[in-house]
Amino acid sequence: MTAASVSTEPKPRQIFIQGITKDGRTFRPSDWAERLAGAMSSFRPEGVVQGRAAYIGYSPYCVPRVINGVKCVIVNEALKSVEPMAWDFVMNFARDNDLQVAEACLVPDTPASPPA
Template sequence: MTTSDESIETFCIKGITHQGKTFRPGDWGERLMGVITLYVGERRPGLHVASTRLAMPVVEAGVKCLIVCGELRRVCPDAFDFVIRFARDNDLPVETRARSREAAYASAAWTG
């Protein structure tokens, strides 16, 4: 969902529970991105792993996170619901953010 002409809504799922415990396994973000890729049927050229421009594992302040583009809600509501349910079921915080289109598309160009 676009929040304005200049920004895109994104969701940051943090890999630390509300109780402060690090979520395991350590590659949960990459695995969840792979599941999203199965839902949307997208593969990134030149990468040997499943990936999508709609989700990207990152590390913020030492915490592993998964950034999910709000566009996923429109492209594949089932995948979006799965991701949000995954976060809720595992007690992981989800932060809603508005990112500039430029920053969002720069992230989409990430090649790991």
């Protein structure tokens, strides 16, 4: 590995907005994560097809997930540089609704090892 191939820029963080309030109650309505991620669906990286030719889907910067039985929205910090107002919107949503927020890294599923 050469010095040129090593990035000194830190990777964007992932912020997990959890569907549990700070006092432990489940946040309602039950489809809040899909609604929030849907509102952010137009914020996409450069080069992604947009407009009439685009497919329907979530932005990679803001995706709903269920983790350990808890609805969450995973927000990539890169959204802040793409559209600061969108970043503020999702973070204010979490704050205004008293939702638990954690910084974490989503680990991709690893394929099962073949039997020996």
